[in-house]
Amino acid sequence: MAQNEQKHELDEQIEENLRRVYQKTLEEEIPDRFLSLLEKLKEQDAQHDK
DSSP states (O other), rough: OOHHHHHHHHHHHHHHHHHHHHHHHHHHHOHHHHHHHHHHHHHHHHHHHO
């Protein structure tokens, strides 16, 4: 029984850490080089659609 409780606590810690890392990643700013690339791709699409 104690093993199941320890496993449950460990699972909760892992879950919380994963949530923290994921949230931190969501809050990161998009690098300028990616924004620039996205803008170039949008321009190419616009030219292709004409």
